[in-house]
Amino acid sequence: MEFVIKISQFLLSLSLLIVLHELGHFVPAKLFKTKVEKFYLFFDVKFSLFKKKIGETVYGIGWLPLGGYVKIAGMIDESMDKEQMAQPPKPWEFRSKPAWQRLIIMLGGVTVNFILAYVIFVFVSFTYGDKDYPIDSLKDGYGIENPLLQELGLKTGDKILEVNGESVEAHSDVIRNIITAEEFTIERDGSKLSIDLPEDFLGQLSSRKRAALFNLRVPFMVAEVEDTLQNKGVDLKQGDILLSVNNKEIRYFDQLETSLKPYSNQTVEATFLRGNDKITRELKISSDGKMGIYPAYSEKRFEELGYFDVTRKEYTFLESFGGGVDKFKEEVTGYFDQLRVIFTPSTGAYKGLGGFKAIFDVFPEVWSWEAFWRLTAFLSIMLAVLNLLPIPALDGGHVMFLLYEMVSGRKPSEKFLEKAQIIGFFILIALVLFANGNDIFKAITQ
Missing domain, CATH: 2.30.42.10 (PDZ domain)
Structure with a gap:
């Protein structure tokens, strides 16, 4: 069940980001009367799970969940449609449009991703507020x-x-x-x-x-007593908090293992806090120093007992816009810091570069809308920043060549752009293989 919850959050977040990113290209292309031949969620290698032509555009869902794309007529992209590019330019093609229009079309995807992240942070600020531990x-x-x-x-x-x-x-x-x-x-x-x-x-x-x-550091709180192990039938309730064993204080969960080990295969007298009252129960300790009791977590209860303080900040609707700005700036700055250390070989941070499994793993095993929206906002920023990298085949590569054209007044030849696209494609494939290879290596060795 945990896997279903994680994969559902992962696919929902990924689909939302891809569709809106591609919509960021699609809308300005349409505004500038540029023909968009395809709009796809995921890649349709050989076949599609679904497709329908509306007007001049085929909308569809591919079977390979590695991203998505819009195919804009007259644009040298991953489709490498040389037959179309060999024809004389048509007025409705991308290559026929002024450089400034092409630039807006190419920046549309990352712009939408940045805007989406900010809007989510505003929503999160207003709905959930902020929480921290002094x-x-x-x-x-x-x-x-x-x-x-x-x-x-x-x-x-x-x-x-x-x-x-x-x-x-x-x-x-x-x-x-x-x-x-x-x-x-x-x-x-x-x-x-x-x-x-x-x-x-x-x-x-x-x-x-x-x-x-x-x-x-939190105490040991009872969730339930395992009914197949040694303490079956002991009168303990969910929320009881362990205070001591044989009169020796155990304030924190991290003290439990070493405290119980000397009592392996013995019966101990354990004191618990139930509400405001102390209760004593006899517990059998297994040969490996375990009680056979599942732990629980209650932030509210732990705060009441003074284990830590929780600071909470709520935002009015107007204040949430400022809160969104703060969160947006913090996440963007943090992600650029990550990229900086990843591209500094001496830090070894590149070893932590992960692919789809790494992204899948960050989603919680229980459904949490707050966690979902926070993670989606971060992934939106990540998608925007990565797409801005000046690698041919990425939006940033197209932008790089467009800026060169606008500054120099000379447009790179289509032959050059085709070769750059191929090189960029192989760079991307190498990065994808490396990142997902890291995931596989960690799964095997850790």
Whole structure:
């Protein structure tokens, strides 16, 4: 069921982005009376799942979900329609239009993607507001379970004070700055320490099994008692919170494993908090130090008990436009930071470059409209920025040649554009194979 939910969110988001991106090309092409021969969601290699001709345009859905396209008459694109290009230019063809019109047509897709991301961020601000966790409220620091962070010297209980010498005020500041982090300043047992990160930190991180970086420390809360294991029938209810075992305090979930291990194959006296009352239950600990109880999570309850504070900001309708601007700027800046480190070989960040599986994995296993819209906005920015790269076959490649034409007054020859398109196509294929190859490699080795 989790797979169905994830794949549904993935395909819905991808389809929405592709259709609107291509619509960004389609609308100005029509406004400038340019013939659009095809408008496709996904690629129709050899055959289509659906197609219907309306007017001069065939609308359809292909079977290969690697993107989509509009085929504009008289344009050298991935279709490489040499027969059409060999004919004299027609007034309704792309190549017959003034350079400024062609430029607007080519920039239409990325423009729509940027606008879409901003509109989503406005909607998210107004509907869901903002939520964060002040660093000062994490009294006992973070839970550090990531093996790489542990190897670099970080420990559970460390409080993050600064990243690259800049003070952090909230949990989001820590997560957002991971991409460019070179140094952490932490507090441990009342003393300040500096943790230096290696230049290839992101590369090392990408090569390891996926694990959270900085965990908010929470208690063990009961979800349900496994009825096939040793504590079947014990009177515990969902929401009960473990306080101690044999009078030894267990404040956080991350303390549970080491606390229970000495009691393997024994019966212990466990104290739980139920509402405002303390209750005691006898529990059997298995040979591998487990209770056989599924954990639950309740942010509201943990906040009430003082494990952390949650700051919430709500926006009026008018305020949400400013909130959308802030989120948009933050995501665009962050994505350019990602590209910068990816194209810096010494960081090793290219090892983390992922394809469709990596995008699929970021969607949650439970349906969340808030997560869906936030991820869709980010993917819209990603699609826009990648399409602006000056690679022939991408929108950015076409824009590059159009700007050259507008500045120099000379149009590149169609023969040159055809060769550039082929080169760009092979570059894209190489990037797609590399990114999706990374996904396969990680799936095999991690």
